Amino acid sequence: MQEQIRVGILGYGNLGRGVELALRANPDMKLAAFFTRRDPAALKTLTPEVPVYGVEQLKEMQGEIDVLVLCGGSATDLPVQSAEYAKYFNIVDSFDNHAEIPAHFARCDASAKEGGKVALISAGWDPGMFSLQRLLGNCILPNGSDYTFWGRGVSQGHSDAIRRIEGVQDARQYTVPVPEALERVRNGENPVLTTREKHTRECYVVAKPGADLDRIEREIKTMPNYFEPYDTTVHFISQEELNRDHAGIPHGGFVMRSGSTGVNGETPQMIEYALKLGSNPEFTASVLVCCARAVYKLHAKGKSGAVTIFDVPPALLSAKSGEELRKTLL
């Protein structure tokens, strides 16, 4: 039997736990160690037989880890960690700050090249699988329009923004694509859609006792960038209802390429990719894990530097041989 690919997880939040679970579904890979900035002895994982180390021990573990999956956040963790560890390990991250991707790529590329490692950045579903679908759609149908819709799903950033309002105890925000907009795109109308026409925002808010509900609702609906450009609905519910009905982290969305072919663009052609995810972090983690396999294989072929899903021959994401893939999936 072939050796298993040894994977390390840095950061044990929802995403780290998702990677831990996804590895169980991939027998060619093995969870080798957790790394945490917290007290390792206090970290309770779902896989107690796998050791937990403090992050300061990470660099000593180069011989034990084939690929390090970074499970921190894009705001402050990954901008530092990815470039730092790409020198010592093959890494995969889910850096999702679109505007900062070129700079993040450049930093990781330099670091990974210095260490002779491969760094696959911005994996997941958006950026990630949605990006790949946008690329494919653009290559196949150069004459066309791109549409990306997100939801129905929980936006952590918008939920956090509501929680920062005075008098709010807890909140959950759902991003929802406007059905009429989806239908217009599907019908090949190639509409120009405003922000307001594409998505609505649904907020479930638990107010503190005695808080001014009207003021809270007004502050939400007029919050610049986050809510003001959207049609927003606010529902006040109890903490019990929030815990009972809104505990999950579902998400999803649609990438569409509406194009045309023919002598004068007379032939409509439509590509649609849709995700309906019971858990955003578990799905993202599942993408990170097959990307970790690809990173391992790219490194074994002598590749070094930063890459994205755009650079990965899809067969490398699979544990199966090219022959088997051609026979069963082509």
Next chain:
Amino acid sequence: MQEQIRVGILGYGNLGRGVELALRANPDMKLAAFFTRRDPAALKTLTPEVPVYGVEQLKEMQGEIDVLVLCGGSATDLPVQSAEYAKYFNIVDSFDNHAEIPAHFARCDASAKEGGKVALISAGWDPGMFSLQRLLGNCILPNGSDYTFWGRGVSQGHSDAIRRIEGVQDARQYTVPVPEALERVRNGENPVLTTREKHTRECYVVAKPGADLDRIEREIKTMPNYFEPYDTTVHFISQEELNRDHAGIPHGGFVMRSGSTGVNGETPQMIEYALKLGSNPEFTASVLVCCARAVYKLHAKGKSGAVTIFDVPPALLSAKSGEELRKTLL
């Protein structure tokens, strides 16, 4: 400005014409020549300024063609042509006889390696984009089920089968996915579906004057493999109606991966890829053309042998640089 990629087209039916048109949408590529087994002087193309040569002149044109796109059929043309020309040219074909793909790959691989060329086989949408989506779905969600539905669209093979029945003048057959089956899959039911439960077949038939319509309908509905395993409806119409209402070659379909993640597979995850194609050959041709670009780049990197879409880093399908792709589409 960078040199344009010079493309040759072998075979000028619906697919060859589609490639001719798709190249117009890709300014980094150039249609260099048509090759035909017919009399070149008699071939009327949409691009009269591009020369038409007899197929016997093809091998003399190695210096003029960067990639040859083979536009013949999978039954008799491609099994011979692809392996023959892969020795002399980088090629792309749309070989779609799934059971024969491993043997076709092996023949093209040997030939392309002998000539130091790249042969990308079985490009298009199925095999092709649908295959790629099946692969991605399997890699991301190892615990899950695959579903592929075709249609609503014209099946040339089934239309031909009806035309061979005595008393039939012309016919068009549509393959139609069963809406209830699609819904069950979308709902995450992971149903086990029989052939009959997945697709129905709609036939539009022009009978010759005086033909026995009951016999024709019976012969269609009981035809083994083609129609017997399906619920089939037969509509007799006039040649004028067929020409007026059924002249197009639309097609499409759905690839779905219904999977689960979590500690005990408790989290449903659904991926759906859908195509709605105004013209099957024009879409297939559009895929072949971006694959031709990738083949050119793979060859320039020193690669030789047979490949499929599974082996192509997606960025190579695009005319844009990696930097531009990361900035605009990631």
